[in-house]
Amino acid sequence: MTGLAAYTTSTGEAFQFWVLGTVAVIGALCTILMRKAVHSALCLAGTMIILAVFYLANGAYFLGIVQIVVYTGAIMMLFLFVVMLVGVTAADSLTETIKGQRWLAALCGFGFAILLFAGIGNASVKDFNGLAKANEGGNVEGLASLIFTKYVFAFEITGALLITATVGAMVLTHRERTERAKTQRERSEERVRGKHLPPLPAPGVYARHNAVDIAGLLPDGTPSELTVNKTLRERGQIRDVSTEALNDLRALEQRAADRLERPDPHRKGGGRNGDGDRAEETEEASK
Amino acid sequence: MNPVNYLYLAALLFTIGATGVLIRRNVIVVFMCIELMLNACNLAFVAFSRLHGNLDGQIIAFFTMVVAAAEVVVGLAIIVSLFRSRHSASVDDASLMKL
Numbered sequence: 001m002t003g004l005a006a007y008t009t010s011t012g013e014a015f016q017f018w019v020l021g022t023v024a025v026i027g028a029l030c031t032i033l034m035r036k037a038v039h040s041a042l043c044l045a046g047t048m049i050i051l052a053v054f055y056l057a058n059g060a061y062f063l064g065i066v067q068i069v070v071y072t073g074a075i076m077m078l079f080l081f082v083v084m085l086v087g088v089t090a091a092d093s094l095t096e097t098i099k100g101q102r103w104l105a106a107l108c109g110f111g112f113a114i115l116l117f118a119g120i121g122n123a124s125v126k127d128f129n130g131l132a133k134a135n136e137g138g139n140v141e142g143l144a145s146l147i148f149t150k151y152v153f154a155f156e157i158t159g160a161l162l163i164t165a166t167v168g169a170m171v172l173t174h175r176e177r178t179e180r181a182k183t184q185r186e187r188s189e190e191r192v193r194g195k196h197l198p199p200l201p202a203p204g205v206y207a208r209h210n211a212v213d214i215a216g217l218l219p220d221g222t223p224s225e226l227t228v229n230k231t232l233r234e235r236g237q238i239r240d241v242s243t244e245a246l247n248d249l250r251a252l253e254q255r256a257a258d259r260l261e262r263p264d265p266h267r268k269g270g271g272r273n274g275d276g277d278r279a280e281e282t283e284e285a286s287k
Numbered sequence: 288m289n290p291v292n293y294l295y296l297a298a299l300l301f302t303i304g305a306t307g308v309l310i311r312r313n314v315i316v317v318f319m320c321i322e323l324m325l326n327a328c329n330l331a332f333v334a335f336s337r338l339h340g341n342l343d344g345q346i347i348a349f350f351t352m353v354v355a356a357a358e359v360v361v362g363l364a365i366i367v368s369l370f371r372s373r374h375s376a377s378v379d380d381a382s383l384m385k386l
């Protein structure tokens with residue numbers, strides 16, 4: 001990068017190239033060999049960061065930064081977003097639809113690589129110019145002066161392309177509404193209709209027992225099935241004690257009536273009054 | 288080391304990307320492989336820019352990046368709508384133009 005025509009780069013750059021180049025190739029191989037799309041995306045992001053370092057080493061300072069911002073920052077995150085949208089667990093199927101397609105593809109890739117390498121090897125580049133002169137007034141300034149003079153038409157076409165891509169993405173992902181949007185009232189009515197909204201009544205409310213398998217009584221005396229656990233309800237293990245309760249009540253009334261007829265010889269006056277009160281109470285309760 | 292080695296690396300990355308397009312069936316991974324190929328081309332452009340000593344190669348790489356960004360936006364939108372209609376991200380399932 002020092003003279004106008006150099007023959008070799010610095011040792012530091014060579015070291016960087018061999019170390020990071022190896023990592024970049026491994027990352028690229030992992031991209032195509034990993035089964036899950038998320039792992040592929042992460043490996044590709046690593047490869048792109050290494051490429052950004054290579055851009056910086058090659059004197060393309062602006063492109064190096066843009067590579068990190070646009071590729072690893074925006075494009076790879078967009079990829080990850082779509083991977084999450086499509087489903088992370090969706091691993092690639094390993095069944096081959098065309099027999100031996102994978103080996104043929106690998107063979108094709110190998111042949112293609114040999115072709116490219118032979119082409120580059122034939123070029124026999126001995127010296128290179130380096131960007132020292134071109135980057136004299138600053139890399140960004142040099143790029144800007146080129147973009148706005150020689151390549152200004154391509155630059156404007158690029159603007160049109162970006163707008164078209166934005167509109168295209170919006171058109172592609174837009175879904176037409178097929179039915180009228182529901183109003184807030186309709187939605188709230190939908191939520192309430194046909195369901196038991198408040199918490200279910202506890203067993204034993206208004207009842208004379210509070211065991212879980214005994215239905216609570218409604219104010220009019222009928223047992224409510226809602227008060228019993230759903231499992232018990234489905235098994236049919238509800239114990240109905242309303243008849244027992246009525247029998248108990250009847251027995252109580254009977255005893256009270258007996259006492260009224262044969263007052264206790266040990267307690268007179270007050271006792272009689274008390275018995276009468278209790279009898280009245282039981283009568284009221286039975287009503 | 289001669290900067291031509293960058294060209295070799297770019298060729299290798301491009302080949303890996305092309306092979307990935309051929310052997311993978313997940314649409315998203317295929318798309319990522321295309322991105323890898325574009326990146327390899329960018330590296331080649333930047334290396335050429337250094338070899339020739341002018342910034343034109345970097346300009347081309349810059350335009351490639353812009354086009355790649357636009358391509359990714361539209362391509363991922365297509366993938367999302369494809370997944371919505373077919374519930375699959377495999378390129379084999381998209382063998383018919385219509386459902």
